[in-house]
Amino acid sequence: MRSKQNRFSAEFKNQIVKEVQETGNATLVARKHDLVAGTVTRWVRESKDTNKKNNPLNQNYEIDSTSLEQENDQLKKILGEKDLEIAILRDLFKKRTDNRRKSRNS
Numbered sequence: 001m002r003s004k005q006n007r008f009s010a011e012f013k014n015q016i017v018k019e020v021q022e023t024g025n026a027t028l029v030a031r032k033h034d035l036v037a038g039t040v041t042r043w044v045r046e047s048k049d050t051n052k053k054n055n056p057l058n059q060n061y062e063i064d065s066t067s068l069e070q071e072n073d074q075l076k077k078i079l080g081e082k083d084l085e086i087a088i089l090r091d092l093f094k095k096r097t098d099n100r101r102k103s104r105n106s
Contacts, residue, residue: 016040017047 019029026044030037
């Protein structure tokens with residue numbers, strides 16, 4: 001009987017972890033490769049732990065989702081305001097152009 005440690009190669013585990021990071025769904029990747037979701041989740045966790053230990057600057061590269069959500073909401077608000085400004089300016093430009101055309105034709 002093969003030992004559990006050598007059942008999957010490190011290359012295969014890294015490929016699975018990469019897929020999970022790309023899709024954001026360990027269960028989906030596990031089903032795709034006929035693996036147990038808990039095993040895939042453990043590989044992802046172990047990969048994160050290894051990356052933290054191997055980080056020469058010992059910086060935390062994990063993303064704080066709440067701050068990203070706040071920044072995203074703020075950017076959406078700014079984008080909406082800019083879209084509104086553009087629509088208003090286009091409307092004013094159109095009215096001004098129409099008024100000039102009318103005055104020239106009169």
